[in-house]
Amino acid sequence: MAIYTSGVIFAGVDTADKDCWKLESYIKRGGYSALDKILNSGMTQEQIIAELKSSGLRGRGGAGFPTGLKWSFMPRALDGQKYIVCNSDEGEPGTFKDKDILEFNPHSLIEGMIIAGFTIGASVGYNYIHGEIFEVYERFEEALAEAKKAGYLGKNILNKNFDFDLFAHHGYGAYICGEETALLESLEGKKGQPRFKPPFPASFGLYGKPTTINNTESLAAVPFIINDGGQAFQDKGIINSGGTKLFSVSGHVNRPGNYEVPLGMPFAKLLELAGGMRDGKKIKAVIPGGSSAPVLPGDVMMQCDMDYDSIAKAGSMLGSGAVIIMNEDVCMVKALERLAYFYHEESCGQCTPCREGTGWLYEIIHRIEHGEGRLGDLELLDNIGNQMAGRTICALADAAVFPVRSFTKHFRHEFEYHIEHKKCLVNHKWC
């Protein structure tokens, strides 16, 4: 899988080199200098947070919450155990960026987590890794062992009065464990299902202790921000969308893969980097931020830039940066059926609207796709969606509803055709 970078995390990483993930290679690239800088220059927690705030780094897991602000919520001065948790539970269809960070540059994450631990006053960190990328989990364990051996983890790091332990934990592949409180439950050994908030993890997190949870990509960007300064990171992107971002481009393009590019890059340029549309087909639709983001018609996307505000303005979300590109041969009913199945399968089942609603949505779309649609089904879908979105503990119900709403909005004629003619408007191989 290709990684194209003009960014910070993969800068200098030669993914063709099988040892590029190793500590030696990381140090050659200037690794652990940020940690060194903090511990030796006497940078305070407040200074680090200020640097992070000025970098404009927003949470890369999907919600885009400013990372510096999140860290500032931690009761740093409070005595007692605190935790930093990394969310590498990357389970959303279309997203595969964290996997590559863990595989090719795990030490950037480890360094980022140590710095985070230092900043928020946590002496223990956990990296929760998605269960379906087990080899990556094993790679990360190897990297941890290297870091421990080299004295970057454990007691008195770099001979300073600072202790930090980091552990890897792999899940079993449940999408819901990517929701931060479900992740904490799972990490505690319970069934992964989201907790009601408030209290938020910053006050009641892992084992009831103050906890900060960040995405892999966010944490891996921290060493750069410390080394080069927040402004340097901000300058790589645009206002309100600082820095570079990994986009996992998949679908009907010539070169699917991860692209670390400045935020604000036009979509057309990203598509070009990915080699353009495969077989010269026309672009029909794009999901710009992972499967839970609303789908946008191809022509709308072609006018759009890849940053938080532009995509929001176009009616979708940048999310985790998973760009799913579909060509003219895709049956949008079939595509939505697959997405609806995913959200039904992955609903944890605790809240009534999501437990019952995701299944019902899937059943209706399945019916339409299989030529058993009825007049009124689209209104029913819409109505069920309204009864689900915003009415549950976590956002999975919303995530299940967004695709339904956007697919039936932008491609309504295909659904109507399906209901009326009991078959697809386009010919595709699954029909």
Add this chain to the structure above:
Amino acid sequence: MIELELDGKIINAASGSTILEVAIKEGKYIPHFCYHKKLSIAANCRMCLVEVEKSPKPLPACATPVTQGMKVHTCSKIAVEAQKGVMEFLLINHPLDCPICDQGGECQLQDIAVGYGSSASRYTEEKRAVTNKDLGPLVTTEMTRCIHCSRCVRFTDEIAGYQELGMGYRNNHVEIMPFIGKTVDSELSGNIIDICPVGALTSKPFRNQYRSWELSRRKSVSAHDGLGSNLAVQVDKYHRVVRVLPLENEELNECWISDRDRFSYEGLYHEDRITSPMIKQDNKWVNVDWETAIAYAAKSINGVKTDHGADAIGVLAGANSTTEELYLLQKLMRKLGVYSIDYRLNQADFTLDGKQHGASYLGGKQTDLLKSKSILVIGSILREEQPLLAAKIRKAVKSGAQLNLINVINEDVLCHVTNQIVCDPREFAYIVAQLVKATGTHSDIDLSNVSLSESATSLVNSIKDGGYIVLGEIAKMQPNYAELLMLVDVLAKNIGGKFGVLSGKANEIGADLAGFVPHKTEFNHKAKNFGMNARQMLENGKKAYVLLNTELECDAYNSNLALNALTLANTVIVMSPYVNEQMRSYADVILPITPFTETAGSFINFEGTWQKFNGVTKPLGDSKPAWKVLRVLANTLSVDGFEQNSIEDVRKELIALNDIAGYLNNSMDISKMVIKKPDLSNLIRIGLQSMYNVDSITRRAKSLQETKQAKIPTLMISSGLADSLKINALSNIQAKQLGFGRKFDIAISDTLPNTVVMLAVNNDTCGFGGRFEVIELNTYLGNYK
């Protein structure tokens, strides 16, 4: 305080309370399923969604704290639409066959669906079906009806103390299930039936027999432990008790009851129940009318009195009799000159009689015990003796209290125990003496031979600042009770704490204050004539016995003595709702009295709360409430003072109990004592009883007898003792006491000390000696099996 607007009304509420709590207080109804006031907030059913101004989406009332100036609309268009939406989701997979569902008529989903459901469903797909789960003999399941509110899961985890249910799988395939291969075995399991808002969890014994609206619901008080849980007893049109539910009483049982309180009713109509007076003629039992039976009983009493003197009569009663019954019986007997009267059937040590300054009780209210920082429980299997108190103590421990245990068996109380000493009961007093020595001295107690052990030192650290000491049934039964209690009294004073005694039976304090003891008449008056206590009466063989509400061969401390004494007596007059084989052989007249459900009466619980109740149904057959029988018996015997026409007339004589606090007193005269290290060279029996064998009703309750708790091994020893005796689980073992021996399967466990033999009190061990007396184990060559 916070000011907010609820449906247009300005109200003040405590900060930190939730919208739902405030609404309930204001008398406003917000539909809900997962919320339960005694459980943690799950906020997952989403039924209680309400509109809060400035919030972009409806919020769950159960989990949203009120804030200053908040404007809440519980029945606005947005709120109702959200609630109706949730209801639609709840119903799409729920069977809509209320007429055949056991919960029909008392189902929250059914009730709320009337208000928030629609008349037809938009859901045309197939409904989900879920396989039922085996949760044991008490709770039956119909899991297709489950709406996954998770109340039952939270109950087992938070109240019962051990999570026995969980939500498995995902999405609409989630299922509430026990752990694989396990059932729900908590002694509080029945409460999940009550809190289940639908027909997923229902009562197994009650199932498919009645509709709730056919039943009358009447108040009562539990007769099965010392807490006095308030009950709502349901009675069918044939006047039979068919179900027992908790009646909320925040101070006593909150909204829970134990399985023993809930399912014991099955024993009420056991085939042993007698409905007609019987007398034995030529060794044959014949049914007679009441006049004949009473005349016969009166003649027997008079006969023995004339031939052998009133001293030759002994009177024994179970402490689950009502205060009124016990009062009348002792009054009648004392007027006849009979002074050997006692309710303490399973007690061995009576040396404190006359030295205690009042009726022993908890030493305060339950809240006093629960808010103390450190609790020491001596000689009580808490979860079995006091299931609900144990749950409350668990809660106290969760909020920071320290719990310390000294007991003969390593009981898992399902919470953190700070110090636990498992020891031979003969060591109880010696261990407490160590605590006394570590915390002070007493002029009458010679502690020079006492040396402080490590475990005692650690225990002292926990209780030294005002700990609360509680004694349970085992402490009271073991033969060194007096010394132990005096030492506990001194210890409590040393540490500036309190101590108390737990009643195992429903009405021990009532019996004490009704004067049903040899050394005191009613209301703590010192008896002019001391009779014999329960143990002496059996050791010294009376010519006649009057028994009330007891199967003495099961209930007595020493079954062997009891059977001997009753068999050798000239006449035995039994007042009991039940008859058993032994009773048929030793009794001469049996008067069928009613159990607590069929008579008015009162119990005084372990904290001294006097609770009066009425019969919930009329007497079965020709049986009669004991107070009426006693009144007529007294009239027949021409004893004056028995003109009572109603229970109120009896209670007039007990009116002093309204100021009960004055009679409750745990202090005592301390006698001179020399404490020595106990001699443990002999094996001692520990006569434990299954928690479902504690009284005549419970031991006949069919479903309870099928639970794990009922199936305690009859003979059990520690692995250490087994090793030293060179026996194993297959060994051929005879247990023997007082020349009475029998062979049993032997269980080996690590929960016991090495100097004791647990020989349970049950039907098979009827005829064995004292519950805490010396026992022999004889091994035979070859394996028993």
